[in-house]
Each structure stands twice: as structure tokens, then as C-alpha cells.
Amino acid sequence: MWRRRVGALLLRPRSSSIPTPSATHRRRHHLLLPVSVPDEKGPLASNVLLLRLFTSQAGADGGNPRKPFIAFVLGGPGSGKGTQCTRIASDFGFAHLSAGDLLRNEIASGSEKGELILDIIKEGRIVPSEITVELIRKAMESTDAKRVLIDGFPRCEENRIAFERITGTEPDLVIFFDCPEDEMVKRLLGRNQGRVDDNIETIKKRLKVFENLNIPVVDYYSSRGKVHKISATGTEEEIFGAVRKLFASLGFENFVFHKSRGL
Ligand SMILES: Nc1ncnc2c1ncn2[C@@H]1O[C@H](COP(=O)(O)OP(=O)(O)OP(=O)(O)O)[C@@H](O)[C@H]1O
Numbered sequence: 001m002w003r004r005r006v007g008a009l010l011l012r013p014r015s016s017s018i019p020t021p022s023a024t025h026r027r028r029h030h031l032l033l034p035v036s037v038p039d040e041k042g043p044l045a046s047n048v049l050l051l052r053l054f055t056s057q058a059g060a061d062g063g064n065p066r067k068p069f070i071a072f073v074l075g076g077p078g079s080g081k082g083t084q085c086t087r088i089a090s091d092f093g094f095a096h097l098s099a100g101d102l103l104r105n106e107i108a109s110g111s112e113k114g115e116l117i118l119d120i121i122k123e124g125r126i127v128p129s130e131i132t133v134e135l136i137r138k139a140m141e142s143t144d145a146k147r148v149l150i151d152g153f154p155r156c157e158e159n160r161i162a163f164e165r166i167t168g169t170e171p172d173l174v175i176f177f178d179c180p181e182d183e184m185v186k187r188l189l190g191r192n193q194g195r196v197d198d199n200i201e202t203i204k205k206r207l208k209v210f211e212n213l214n215i216p217v218v219d220y221y222s223s224r225g226k227v228h229k230i231s232a233t234g235t236e237e238e239i240f241g242a243v244r245k246l247f248a249s250l251g252f253e254n255f256v257f258h259k260s261r262g263l
């Protein structure tokens with residue numbers, strides 16, 4: 001049902017609705033982070049730094065030469081977000097920040113927060129936004145990439161609002177991998193990476209959370225002309241073919257393609 005609803009809403013955005021690197025970002029997103037602020041320390045300084053990184057000097061989202069191009073990558077559990085992000089990162093020179101990986105790293109660190117995160121992930125629920133946004137914020141601060149994929153975020157309106165409030169920015173592009181539920185379940189049950197949430201009970205809960213909480217975020221960005229929907233059925237290679245086309249249409253150079261031709 002959600003697929004029909006989203007399908008109706010997800011129109012390919014007009015080419016003018018997504019700022020393209022060829023039109024603007026090539027000029028604006030040349031090497032940005034981190035900015036050296038030797039006299040500023042601690043969480044407040046981090047926020048100041050982040051504000052500096054994300055606050056536009058020329059209106060809504062446009063003029064800050066330090067702001068990276070941000071693409072949110074959404075889709076149901078097992079739709080292939082991580083798989084495709086890995087390919088995009090290596091072909092198109094994006095940093096790949098996976099919200100789920102950042103949370104799993106926090107669990108692996110043995111922190112108290114990690115224990116809370118583990119309980120939530122086992123239940124297929126969503127971790128409080130301040131925890132996830134803080135991990136993303138730190139990861140963004142420590143990359144000097146001018147193009148960033150944020151994989152699996154925002155998972156709910158609360159995530160989205162927290163990100164926009166804290167960073168003062170919006171994504172330039174939202175990619176939505178559209179995959180039927182039975183295919184997602186099949187992939188997750190076959191993933192075999194030892195994830196605590198790859199079992200049928202948790203998967204069922206994650207699918208409900210996806211439909212109830214994540215789809216409204218897709219709808220929101222869709223209404224703002226930022227969503228590009230890609231069918232996530234077929235082979236990994238076929239799906240990446242569509243992804244490649246999208247990035248080419250936005251003016252991103254394919255480093256692998258150029259390298260293979262000695263360019
Ligand atoms: N097109 C595809 N066809 C078949 N299997 C695929 C395809 N793409 C990815 N997979 C496999 O499906 C599983 C899930 O993929 P992936 O981890 O990329 O999904 P995801 O959207 O990141 O899921 P999650 O939200 O749980 O992190 C992996 O085992 C992956 O190798």
C-alpha cells in the first residue's frame with residue numbers, strides 16, 4: 001500500500017529542482033572540511049564549526065563554499081542502500097556515512113550509550129535523534145569530502161527535524177531505493193553478516209517502522225522536489241546502472257569510468 005502511495009507522490013524532480021554539481025556545486029563544493037579552528041574546543045565549538053560549515057552565505061542553501069553536497073539515501077531494510085552507496089562512493093568520490101554503521105560502532109565501543117542503542121536495534125525501533133545526529137555530525141566534521149552520502153538517515157520526521165535544526169541545512173538530493181517487501185525480507189535473511197536485527201521477528205518490526213515513520217520523510221522531501229526514486233529490483237549491477245545515470249545527469253564525473261579509459 002505504501003508503495004502505491006509513494007509511487008504516486010514520487011515524481012522525478014524537475015532538473016532545476018536539484019542543484020547540480022555542474023551548475024553550482026562544482027564551483028561551490030571544492031574542499032571544505034575540516035576547518036581548522038585551533039582556539040575553539042569542546043561541544044560548543046563543534047556546533048560553531050558545524051554552523052560555519054552549513055550556514056549559507058547566499059540564501060537558503062546556496063552560497064557557502066564550505067558546504068558539501070549532501071545526498072540522503074533511503075529505502076526499506078534490505079533494499080540495497082549500503083550496497084549501492086559503496087559503489088557510488090568509489091565511482092563518484094563520495095564519502096559514505098552509514099547511520100546504522102555509526103550506531104553499530106558505538107555499540108562496539110562498549111559505551112553506556114551503546115547498550116541503549118543495542119536494545120533499540122534488536123527491537124527494530126529507532127534510536128533517539130540526538131544520539132544519531134551527534135554521531136553523523138562528528139563523522140561529517142572529520143571528513144574533508146566535498147560530497148557526502150548519508151545512508152539510512154533520516155529514518156523518521158524527528159531525525160529529519162533534528163538534522164535540519166542542528167546543521168541548519170537540507171540535503172541536496174534524496175535517493176529512494178524502492179523495493180518490494182518480499183524481496184527485502186529474502187535479502188535480509190540471506191545477508192549473513194551476523195547482524196542482531198537480521199531475524200524474521202525484528203525484520204517484521206523494521207518493515208512496520210519503515211512504512212509508518214520513514215515513508216513520511218520520503219513524502220516530505222518528495223513534496224520539495226528532492227527525491228529521485230530508483231527501482232531496487234534486479235541485479236546489483238542493473239540497479240547501479242540506474243544510479244550511474246542519475247549521477248551522470250546531475251553532472252558528477254565517474255572516476256572509475258574515466259580511469260578505465262586512461263582519462
Ligand atoms: N540487487 C540485489 N540483488 C540481490 N541481493 C542484493 C542486491 N543488492 C544487495 N543485495 C544483498 O542484500 C543484502 C542487503 O543489502 P544492503 O545491506 O545493501 O541493504 P540495506 O538497504 O543497506 O539494508 P539495511 O537497511 O538493513 O542496512 C546484502 O546481503 C546484499 O549483498
Ligand SMILES: Nc1ccn([C@H]2C[C@H](O)[C@@H](COP(=O)(O)O)O2)c(=O)n1
Pocket residue numbers: 077099100101103121124125126127128132151152153154155159197206
Ligand atoms: N537513522 C537511523 C538509522 C539506523 N537506526 C537503527 C535502527 C535500524 O534498524 C538499525 C540499522 O540501521 P541500518 O544499518 O539498517 O541502516 O539502526 C536508527 O535508529 N536511526
Ligand SMILES: [Mg+2]
Pocket residue numbers: 081082083098100152
Ligand atoms: Mg545498510
